[in-house]
Amino acid sequence: MVDLSVKIGSLTLKNPVLTASGTFGYGREYDPYLDISQLGGIVTKTVTLEPRQGNPMPRIAETPAGMLNSIGLSNVGVEKYLNEKLPLLADVDTNVIANVAGNTIDEYAEIVSRLQHHPRIDAIEINVSCPNVEKGGLAFGTDASVTAAVVKGVRNQTGKPVIVKLTPNVTDIGVIARAAEDSGADAVSCINTVQGMGVNIHTRQPLLARIIGGLSGPAIKPIALAKVYQAAQAVRIPVIGLGGIMGWADAVEFLIAGATAVQTGTLNFIEPAGPVQLIQGLESYCITHNISRIADIIGSLEKRPVK
């Protein structure tokens, strides 16, 4: 029997597999394909104070081994999220992590104050890394002092675990991760999408209406691994790794590089049952390698001998 459980602050995950925000709706959409109670947790679609329609079409495009998106945080708004979406998760035996974003530093605190009493929310993930919005998002997450201010504001509102989702579009992710840690974050998750773009050479139009979007999928996995490694070296709080994870072996790489847990994103679109298969794969890997607790491999990267 392998112990797959890991801890993110005060939160215990029964296994290290979470579904990433924006790729799993509000939690129940994939019910026909998998039992979400088997997951370590789900991170719901970013919620903002007011409903958002999102960006103009086209919002998605495929690139080699990757996907560009510019959805623009389309969501139902906090009111509907509380009244209509969270109740659907009442009887689900998994952790629910609410992902939040604001247009201003104060809005982040305000939305968390609205959510934080809800018994179904087990943790908060702060989105300071969306590349597809005018305000907040990436603009905040590339600045250590603004990231710190957002995290402090949220920290003052809630005793629930606070996870800060970081962007890879920075010079040194360790600086931003430390700013989050020093401001009271319980964990960081990295990475959000990598800024990307594509052009239709026949029409000379950009593939996305907003020109630049965020790249996800296996194309960004090596970038994500490097950022997770750097973040894990920079902070003592847990790092949650994501970016192009398509199977259990990818997840193991992230754990070894320093991630305490992982999130699947683009995978969910392609194989809705993928996250659950990934958990089974992690268990098999542990059995094969005589690992009794998966937590033992976190950050277990070995040095290569000097030749």
Add this chain to the structure above:
Amino acid sequence: MQTSDCKITAQDAITESVFRIRLSAPGISKLCSPGQFVHMRVSTGLDPLLRRPFSIHRAHESAGEIELLYRVVGSGTATLRDLKPGDVVNLMGPLGNGFDLEKPVDHAVVVAGGMGGAPVFYLIDALLKRNKRVTLLWGTRDGREIFDEADFEARGVALKIATEDASKGHNGLVTDLLKTFLAQHAGSAGLGGYVCGPEPMIRAVQDIVRSTDFLWQASLEEQMACGVGVCLGCAVKLKTGEIQMVCKDGPVFDIREIAFNG
């Protein structure tokens, strides 16, 4: 619902770039209805990465098979073209909401354009089964993409063809045929409209049918990632201002409710 590996049982070329593929998909063939789609993973590799949506061209419940009609436009469809009978692809589906066939329509006018016309074969099969009178207005750029004309006519479908290369029927657009049809049937009762085609055609039809007083159902095409309403990539704006997803709320919409470009 599960994703399922489905074996290709046949694949034929209609032209050098348009193909009709037949798949063993017993579960889908039983559950599906006209206008719904399947979401296909053409290979287990990482490129092409995403699933591709294909509207169901025909369903054969007793044989447990479905047919799809597609044009090779990118790496996914190129991969699909190169697959042979016996090869396997993975399907999710049936997905989306198909056409409402229960509306009290006596005479169905079906407008099909290009590859968007793929689902009208299945739609017409279902309409004929319900003893509806069917007129099919079918337009393509390349006349070789018009096929099975004799079969439609043998089954009593009034078929009108428009081709832009002047190789078959009227030399022009399917919307020309629609204008003529509406002029001939002005004031007729019991009509119902069904529209499948590319967005410019659907926009044009929306404009033409404004003065008619019956329902027009249009099937929209859009790029999709998830196919189930999660990624929010295939948004369509309605005239009410509401945003809906082509994959989950559609792909069939009341043509009058669609707000093209706001």
